[in-house]
Every structure is written in structure tokens, then in C-alpha cells.
Amino acid sequence: MxxxxxxxxxxxxxxxxxxxxxxxxxxxxxxxxxxxxxxxxxxxxxxxxxxxxxxxxxxxxxxxxxxxxxxxxxxxxxxxxxxxxxxxxxxxxxxxxxxxxxxxxxxxxxxxxxxxxxxxxxxxxxxxxxxxxxxxxxxxxxxxxxxxxxxxxxxxxxxxxxxxxxxVVRQAPEPKPILDHQVPIFLEGREAFQSDQWDLTTQQVLPYIDGFNHVARIAAEADVENNLVKSCVQNLVYYGVVTLIPIFQYSNVYATTPKLKKLAEDVELQDKCVAYASKSLRQPAYLRDIYRMYASMTHGSSMRDLCQRLNPQNLRINERRLVQFGLIEGLIRRIYKYPIHIPSNSTEEGRTNPIYKYFTGAFNLDEICCCIGQSVAQIEEIVERDPNVVMLWK
Structure with missing residues (x-):
């Protein structure tokens, strides 16, 4: 007891x-x-x-x-x-x-x-x-x-x-700390959100929440101090207004989860998915094409590879929103890349480049990009040049 x-x-x-x-x-x-x-x-x-x-x-x-x-x-x-x-x-x-x-x-x-x-x-x-x-x-x-x-x-x-x-008011658990590289996205349509019910800082941040801007970019574009943006987003997460998804890039790799099976069985989820991921509601995409794109997401195949192979534009699919919907509903998950520097006869660059302090396996490429202001391609070029740096995918 x-x-x-x-x-x-x-x-x-x-x-x-x-x-x-x-x-x-x-x-x-x-x-x-x-x-x-x-x-x-x-x-x-x-x-x-x-x-x-x-x-x-x-x-x-x-x-x-x-x-x-x-x-x-x-x-x-x-x-x-x-x-x-x-x-x-x-x-x-x-x-x-x-x-x-x-x-x-x-x-x-x-x-x-x-x-x-x-x-x-x-x-x-x-x-x-x-x-x-x-x-x-x-x-x-x-x-x-x-x-x-x-x-x-x-x-x-x-x-x-x-x-x-x-x-009885449901009390949600305290949300986890918000990170610079995370992307807030509305769980319901923006039109259903009444911004005048929120504080002035949140109202200043809201126009920049589009499902693609990460927290650091929102802070820069809204001209709001970074920690204030994080507090606003954390508050919105707590009240179930937004959720957090990874940054979208065509170099990203995604993989399906067991929840994808639900898309084949749940008619209501199917209708939501088609409406969300179609380029136009006048000519919606076919569910079979959407399902095939999700099912093709696997380790080693980037979003760019997938688009070149299946051509979602011709299938009337908006691939960026397709990914958003899959992440929100848990149908897919992001495969992150974590660079790890293995101490050996370190190169001159390894001894002088401050980026190497992030090559510990604890930071993924999204985090590193936000911290140092470089692109994924620039970081991957450094990794490719140095045989003592390996990339962990998980």
C-alpha cells in the first residue's frame, strides 16, 4: 500500500x-x-x-x-x-x-x-x-x-x-524540452485555431508555423528570442494544438512502422490521408498510389530516390504533405544519421574543425546543422573526406 x-x-x-x-x-x-x-x-x-x-x-x-x-x-x-x-x-x-x-x-x-x-x-x-x-x-x-x-x-x-x-479536465504530461531542429505542425487546420486567445508572443510566432520551419528558423523569421519561441511551442504542444516532426529534406530517409497496416483497414484514416496528401482536392490522388509510396520508404532509399522512381507529381501526390501526414499519424518514422569520429591518427581537419565536437554519436545531422549553420551536404562532405568518421543510421 x-x-x-x-x-x-x-x-x-x-x-x-x-x-x-x-x-x-x-x-x-x-x-x-x-x-x-x-x-x-x-x-x-x-x-x-x-x-x-x-x-x-x-x-x-x-x-x-x-x-x-x-x-x-x-x-x-x-x-x-x-x-x-x-x-x-x-x-x-x-x-x-x-x-x-x-x-x-x-x-x-x-x-x-x-x-x-x-x-x-x-x-x-x-x-x-x-x-x-x-x-x-x-x-x-x-x-x-x-x-x-x-x-x-x-x-x-x-x-x-x-x-x-x-x-474532469484531462491533464497532459509535461512536454519534453523543445529543440532547435524540431518542426511544429498544427494537428488541426490553421483555420480552426483562434490566435486571439493566446499571448502576444505566441501570436507573433504562429504565422511561421507551417509544418516545415524548424524552431530556430521560426525564431529568426519572427524576430523572437529563441527560448521564447521554444516556450510558446512547448505550450502549444501541451494543449494539443501542435505536434513536432523532423525537418523535411529530400535527402531524408524514412521507414514504415507497423501502424501502416491501419491505413489499409481504416476507411476514415484513408479519407483523411487522401485529402491531406493530394495536390488538389478536385483531382485527389488514388489511395493505392499513396500506399505504394509509403510502402516504398525503407532504409537506404532517400526521399529524392523515391520521387525519381515513383514521380509523385504525376500521381497527384504532394510528397511533402504525404510525409507530414505519415509522421503525424505514426505511419512512418525518420531514419536519422549520426556521425561518429573514431580516434585514430586524426587528420589535421579533425584537430582544428570545431564541428568534430558534434561527431560523438549523440547528435544527428539535423541538430548539427542548426548548431553550426551548415547544410547537410556540407557536413556529409566532411564525413566523406575523413576515413575516421563513420555514419550511424538509426
Whole structure:
């Protein structure tokens, strides 16, 4: 069993709420569950084993607490209301959501807290929780919340003159740091994006996001400091507005992934692909030609070789958008080149050219190009001249 305010397993999948229960501290009987839906989902034996975390010490009051058991996970927000009208001068309670043990629950934390605050207000206003042993109305409320949150991810609670709106907001993991050579691309059409909802720096950067400009180029063309551009792009990635793909060049090599099979089976994906990769919607490309181009992408065959062999222009295919769509949907992946300098009787150039510090196998050609401002062809020429430098493809 693990307990922590941040114990939720970030690697788990989001799952439904299995149970909601209300527990309180009885001045004679101690901690107990006084209402739960469905009934008896959490047994008395299990509750007794974890009750010290459900109704905890004062230091943990009003903190999100997660208790992970073998079968399920309990998420709560323990509360104490101080008032001399209560036995022991305080009323202790905890509203808890119960999910599967492996489920991700971090997105429920704000909901549990907000609903607890609603119950606090009801208790202070009219002793809604403590006045009677009859918890029928509370049970109806818990049932309503569980059904609506599971089905619609939102719920409205009304009791007397008080109303509270609950909503489950998916919390995406923090995006990885943005690199100079990465290319942001809109996941939906640019026309669906409302730029006036974003800050001024993001609005300045947006016109240069076209699926081909890498971050360093966007910074230069937008005349915005590089780290600010990275922050803007990272924010857009977090909210699912853009994703990141590699720089497109005809010297690039791509390879198919197992997801290409989905293109042969999913009609909706096929329609999206044809619309995205065709030169003109009036005369769309044939799916068989698009599929053949994807299937021809393999190690050792550059995009230039592929275009010379299959002539996508005659097939009404926009090869640049074809690659974009394949990368976004995971149908293909980029094969990167990593130069590695093997110490030997180093050439004079190896001792003097600062580019050699990048020939460690940790930097691909895209990264090196952005760092030193040279083209892929220039770097490959250096590699070709020096027998002590080898190229790793992966």
C-alpha cells in the first residue's frame, strides 16, 4: 500500500470511477463509512485497514491523499470543520473517489477538492452532513456525480440555493524540452485555431508555423528570442494544438512502422490521408498510389530516390504533405544519421574543425546543422573526406 498526495500513477490509463463514498469521524465509533455508491463496494475490513489515511492527523487535513491498494485506488480530500456545536468541537469527514488500482487518478483531484468544498458550504449553511443519520439525499448526490462524471466528464450539483459545477479536465504530461531542429505542425487546420486567445508572443510566432520551419528558423523569421519561441511551442504542444516532426529534406530517409497496416483497414484514416496528401482536392490522388509510396520508404532509399522512381507529381501526390501526414499519424518514422569520429591518427581537419565536437554519436545531422549553420551536404562532405568518421543510421 502506498500513500501520498502525489501518489497517482502517471503511467496508468484513465479509468472510470468505481465508487464514491462519504466517511466521517464518529465521536464514539471512530472513523466509518456512512454513505457509499454502490453499496458495500468498500468493505468494512478494507476501510478499517486504511481509515488512518481517510480520516488522518491534522497535518494532512485539506490535502489530496491517494491510497493505493491491491485492487483499487482511493482518492480523498480530508476536511475538519471546527465548531463548538460538534462533539469534540470539530466535524471530520472525507469524500472519496475509488478507481481501479492501475488507473490514473490525477485528473480527479480538482474534482474531489471542489465537491468537498461544496459539501463544506452545505454543512456550514444547514448542517447537511451532520444533522441527521439519514443519508438518502447524500447517496442520491453521490450516485448522480458518479454517473455524470463517468459518462460526460462533467456534472452540476444543486442543493437548495447552492450550485456547483464539476468537470474532469484531462491533464497532459509535461512536454519534453523543445529543440532547435524540431518542426511544429498544427494537428488541426490553421483555420480552426483562434490566435486571439493566446499571448502576444505566441501570436507573433504562429504565422511561421507551417509544418516545415524548424524552431530556430521560426525564431529568426519572427524576430523572437529563441527560448521564447521554444516556450510558446512547448505550450502549444501541451494543449494539443501542435505536434513536432523532423525537418523535411529530400535527402531524408524514412521507414514504415507497423501502424501502416491501419491505413489499409481504416476507411476514415484513408479519407483523411487522401485529402491531406493530394495536390488538389478536385483531382485527389488514388489511395493505392499513396500506399505504394509509403510502402516504398525503407532504409537506404532517400526521399529524392523515391520521387525519381515513383514521380509523385504525376500521381497527384504532394510528397511533402504525404510525409507530414505519415509522421503525424505514426505511419512512418525518420531514419536519422549520426556521425561518429573514431580516434585514430586524426587528420589535421579533425584537430582544428570545431564541428568534430558534434561527431560523438549523440547528435544527428539535423541538430548539427542548426548548431553550426551548415547544410547537410556540407557536413556529409566532411564525413566523406575523413576515413575516421563513420555514419550511424538509426
Amino acid at each position: 502506498a500513500t501520498s498526495a502525489e501518489c497517482a500513477d502517471e503511467r496508468g490509463q484513465e479509468g472510470p470511477i468505481r465508487c464514491i463514498f462519504f466517511s466521517e469521524f464518529h465521536h464514539i465509533a471512530g472513523p466509518k463509512i456512512t454513505c457509499q455508491v454502490p453499496d458495500n463496494f468498500v468493505s468494512k475490513d478494507i476501510f478499517d485497514n486504511v481509515s488512518v489515511y481517510i480520516i488522518p492527523k491534522a497535518q494532512l487535513q485539506r490535502s489530496t491523499i491517494t491510497v493505493t491498494l491491491k485492487e483499487f485506488k482511493i482518492l480523498g480530500f480530508p476536511v475538519r470543520i471546527d465548531n463548538k456545536k460538534y462533539a469534540r468541537n470539530a466535524f471530520y469527514f472525507n469524500l472519496c473517489f475509488v478507481c481501479d488500482a492501475e488507473a490514473r487518478t490525477v485528473h480527479y483531484e480538482p474534482v474531489v477538492k471542489k465537491m468537498s468544498e461544496f459539501l463544506i458550504a452545505l454543512e456550514i449553511e444547514n448542517c447537511f452532513l451532520s444533522a441527521s443519520g439519514d443519508k438518502t439525499r447524500l447517496a442520491q448526490m453521490l450516485q448522480h456525480v458518479m454517473l455524470d462524471l463517468n459518462m460526460h466528464k462533467m456534472c452540476t450539483l444543486t442543493e437548495g440555493t447552492m450550485t456547483s459545477h464539476l468537470k
